[in-house]
Amino acid sequence: MDFKYSEEAEAFRREFRAWLDANPPPRIDHDVAIGEFAETGSAIWQRHLEWHRTMHSGGWVGITWPKSYGGREATLEQSIVYGEELARVHAPSLVNGLGIAMVGPTLIHWGTEEQKKRFIPKILSAEEIWCQGFSEPGAGSDLASLQTRAVEDGDDFVINGQKVWTSGAHHADMCFLLARTDPEAPKHKGISYILVDMHSPGITVRPLIQMTGDHGFNEVFFEDVRVPRKNLVGAKNQGWQVANTTLAFERSSMGGGSARDVIGAARELARLARRVPRDGGTAWDDSSVRQQVAQFAIESAALRYLNLRQLTRRLKGLPPGPEGSGAKLVMSDLTVRTAKFAMELLGPYAQFEQNAAFALEGGKWSYRMLGARMMTIAGGTSEIQHNIIGERVLGLPKG
Ligand SMILES: Cc1cc2nc3c(=O)[nH]c(=O)nc-3n(C[C@H](O)[C@H](O)[C@H](O)COP(=O)(O)OP(=O)(O)OC[C@H]3O[C@@H](n4cnc5c(N)ncnc54)[C@H](O)[C@@H]3O)c2cc1C
Numbered sequence: 001m002d003f004k005y006s007e008e009a010e011a012f013r014r015e016f017r018a019w020l021d022a023n024p025p026p027r028i029d030h031d032v033a034i035g036e037f038a039e040t041g042s043a044i045w046q047r048h049l050e051w052h053r054t055m056h057s058g059g060w061v062g063i064t065w066p067k068s069y070g071g072r073e074a075t076l077e078q079s080i081v082y083g084e085e086l087a088r089v090h091a092p093s094l095v096n097g098l099g100i101a102m103v104g105p106t107l108i109h110w111g112t113e114e115q116k117k118r119f120i121p122k123i124l125s126a127e128e129i130w131c132q133g134f135s136e137p138g139a140g141s142d143l144a145s146l147q148t149r150a151v152e153d154g155d156d157f158v159i160n161g162q163k164v165w166t167s168g169a170h171h172a173d174m175c176f177l178l179a180r181t182d183p184e185a186p187k188h189k190g191i192s193y194i195l196v197d198m199h200s201p202g203i204t205v206r207p208l209i210q211m212t213g214d215h216g217f218n219e220v221f222f223e224d225v226r227v228p229r230k231n232l233v234g235a236k237n238q239g240w241q242v243a244n245t246t247l248a249f250e251r252s253s254m255g256g257g258s259a260r261d262v263i264g265a266a267r268e269l270a271r272l273a274r275r276v277p278r279d280g281g282t283a284w285d286d287s288s289v290r291q292q293v294a295q296f297a298i299e300s301a302a303l304r305y306l307n308l309r310q311l312t313r314r315l316k317g318l319p320p321g322p323e324g325s326g327a328k329l330v331m332s333d334l335t336v337r338t339a340k341f342a343m344e345l346l347g348p349y350a351q352f353e354q355n356a357a358f359a360l361e362g363g364k365w366s367y368r369m370l371g372a373r374m375m376t377i378a379g380g381t382s383e384i385q386h387n388i389i390g391e392r393v394l395g396l397p398k399g
Helices: 007-022 043-057 076-088 097-110 113-125 239-275 287-315 323-351 360-376 382-393
Strands: 130-133 149-153 156-163 174-180 191-197 203-208 217-228
Touching (some): 007 076, 097 174, 097 191, 097 239, 156 174, 174 239, 191 217, 191 239, 287 323
Parallel strands (some): 130 174
Antiparallel strands (some): 149 156, 149 174, 156 217
């Protein structure tokens, strides 16, 4: 494992840091990590959007993409430095996360020249916000069981079906959608990857409210929605391969950013313990509390090394390995356990909601407790990550 960054990456850090110093990000008080979880038009959404535009005007969106499509052709190492610098200044997330992390890179790989020219500039500028229409009521972990149908009719596909857990569909202008185009073929071979205008007639978006009170998800219904055939990405019935490109980009975008959050959380727990009154002093006076916080810090450091091992592997030109599943599993488990420990520390204060009067630290820990579980589900559940590790790392028989 290599712990040092190259001079090229450090030069990149200096350039980006100087730009961030000149263009400091806005402060987002609400403890929402994902811009998509804010309501359209709300002050929080607006601040995320403005930050996105500022970053775009500086040329700091889609940095790994080819220069011909508005990127900087940043190396993998530079993209890690980029994430570190954004975390250092507590920058809010960009509003078009799914466009930038998932469909943009997929189009660069699979899209026609016409599709790249049409869609990529507006992904970067956030003029068009994207959502991901993959999961359905009967197709999550077993995504290839999806039932939404797309039938060719002249120059169009006609789409009927339902998607669920569609993050940010209430903001979205476009959706990258998986639909079944050959119901007779084996399930992985009859799927197509289609780009759908969310303003088309026949689309209904219904909110799903999480237990945090946020509106992040939606159900999306498609009734005879017409989509031009030119919006097909890859060949007809080849959508499973295209989707796998998107999912690989999703997983790689999740691990790093969230891992940084977990490392920061151990520090925040130490600060919290110093504030929670206990037995005439603070919780920090209790050695068992200090030991538990130290344990979280150790596990966070181990997670960082796991990520560096992954990075070293990729810098050697090897494809992402099963370390990604290990890192995602550790990160999501740590997120849940740190939130639970904060609840124990807070005792009766844990019952205050975010922003409630008398809540310690604005009630952010109870908000995080309610939100922590999502990381064990999104991007492949913990059970699925266990299966991957069992089969591909430990060589166990398929479950
Ligand atoms: C925060 C968040 C954001 C999301 N955003 C989107 C989005 O924008 N677009 C989108 O399309 N989807 C999105 N999803 C959906 C997500 O991809 C699915 O929830 C996930 O794939 C799991 O599918 P499911 O909910 O249908 O659960 P199921 O697949 O029905 O699983 C139910 C339970 O069974 C277990 N299980 C299933 N199969 C196996 C197996 N083979 N072995 C062992 N255990 C198994 C699972 O681990 C789980 O505990 C999002 C989810 C979350 C939490």
